[in-house]
Amino acid sequence: xSESAYIRHRDTTAEHGQTRDLSYPPAPEPLPVAVYDNxxxxxxxxxxxxxDFHEQVYLAAEVGVxxxxxxxxxxxxxxxxxxxxxxxxxMLAAVAIHPNEAPNYAAAGTLDVALARIDDLAAxxxxxxxxxxxxxxxxxxxxxxxAQHYSFEAHIGLAKKHDIAMQIHDRDAHDxxxxxxxxxxxxxxxxxxxxxxxxxxxRIAADHGWYLSFSGTITFKKNDDLREALRVIPxxxxxVETDAxxxxxxxxxGRPNAPYLVPITMRAMAEVLxxxxxxxxxxxxxxxxxxxxxxxxxxx
Numbered sequence: 098x099s100e101s102a103y104i105r106h107r108d109t110t111a112e113h114g115q116t117r118d119l120s121y122p123p124a125p126e127p128l129p130v131a132v133y134d135n136x137x138x139x140x141x142x143x144x145x146x147x148x149d150f151h152e153q154v155y156l157a158a159e160v161g162v163x164x165x166x167x168x169x170x171x172x173x174x175x176x177x178x179x180x181x182x183x184x185x186x187x188m189l190a191a192v193a194i195h196p197n198e199a200p201n202y203a204a205a206g207t208l209d210v211a212l213a214r215i216d217d218l219a220a221x222x223x224x225x226x227x228x229x230x231x232x233x234x235x236x237x238x239x240x241x242x243x244a245q246h247y248s249f250e251a252h253i254g255l256a257k258k259h260d261i262a263m264q265i266h267d268r269d270a271h272d273x274x275x276x277x278x279x280x281x282x283x284x285x286x287x288x289x290x291x292x293x294x295x296x297x298x299x300r301i302a303a304d305h306g307w308y309l310s311f312s313g314t315i316t317f318k319k320n321d322d323l324r325e326a327l328r329v330i331p332x333x334x335x336x337v338e339t340d341a342x343x344x345x346x347x348x349x350x351g352r353p354n355a356p357y358l359v360p361i362t363m364r365a366m367a368e369v370l371x372x373x374x375x376x377x378x379x380x381x382x383x384x385x386x387x388x389x390x391x392x393x394x395x396x397x
Contacts, residue, residue: 117351117352119143119144119145121144125364126360127159128374129378130374130378131163131382132378132381133381133385133389133392134337134341135264135288135310136310136339137165137338137339138167138174138340138342139356140174143353144342150167153165156356162356162359164188164385165188166190166226167182168190170194170195170198171198175193179221182221183222188392189226189389190225190226191224191229193227193252196237197233197237199245202248203241203247208248212252215227219256221395224261226264227252227256227259227261227263227264228266229265229266230264231265231274232246232273233245233266234268234273235269253277253284257282260285265290267293286308287305287306288336289310290340291310291311291312291314291338292311292326295326296322296325296328296329300329308335309330309335310338311336311366312337312338313340313345315327315362315366316361318347324369328369332372337359337362338359339354339362341353345358346358363381
């Protein structure tokens with residue numbers, strides 16, 4: 098991910114000028130049933146001793162997180178994601194132009210060229226999703242919305258063309274994201290990455306069979322609406338993610354995030370649902386494999 102994108106996604110504790118603890122949190126207790134982190138950015142270095150992707154997937158496996166979906170946000174990071182997933186058995190790839198990057202490509206006159214490259218990368222056997230794409234009205238103003246909408250609709254078309262999942266980035270744009278999906282027609286497998294809506298939006302997603310992916314934000318004290326959304330979505334539509342190195346779950350908020358911290362989020366989700374942890378893990382793992390296919394297929 099480019100430096101500009103990193104700044105846009107930086108944890109709010111850093112944005113507000115507080116001193117970040119740059120050490121990685123301790124490993125949590127392993128999960129009783131293995132799951133997958135369906136959205137992470139392992140190309141981004143963070144922490145006082147950054148972990149490379151080999152260390153990341155190894156540490157994750159040690160606590161029962163046996164695979165990740167590595168997500169691109171521009172052409173270089175999408176290329177890295179697709180090429181690394183081609184040789185790493187515990188990684189699949191998602192490729193896209195992030196909605197905050199789309200206006201930059203459009204201003205340079207290269208958005209269609211970038212989308213054509215995403216099309217090429219989407220054809221690789223271990224690229225299993227188009228993402229992250231969508232709309233972001235928090236970081237990008239009205240002058241960038243036309244490019245975001247154009248890019249979003251193009252990505253919807255690519256997910257359909259390649260018959261793979263689509264991961265949606267939706268920030269402060271819930272109504273327009275849903276309206277676009279209903280107008281254009283959502284891909285068969287549609288995932289709301291780091292879901293940030295409420296119970297009413299979760300019910301709309303459920304009505305259309307869209308997956309909701311929950312991150313460390315489910316552990317944040319203020320997010321009662323998010324926890325209510327988790328309660329109302331059918332369990333066969335629940336996924337889990339880190340969005341690492343961002344959105345580290347409580348009690349380590351602000352420190353570097355990593356796939357090995359998924360068990361913290363899974364345990365929080367089980368508590369919200371008053372569910373058996375093993376049963377919930379098995380359900381989420383099954384959901385993830387249904388959305389993206391097998392991690393064993395397509396290796397170079």
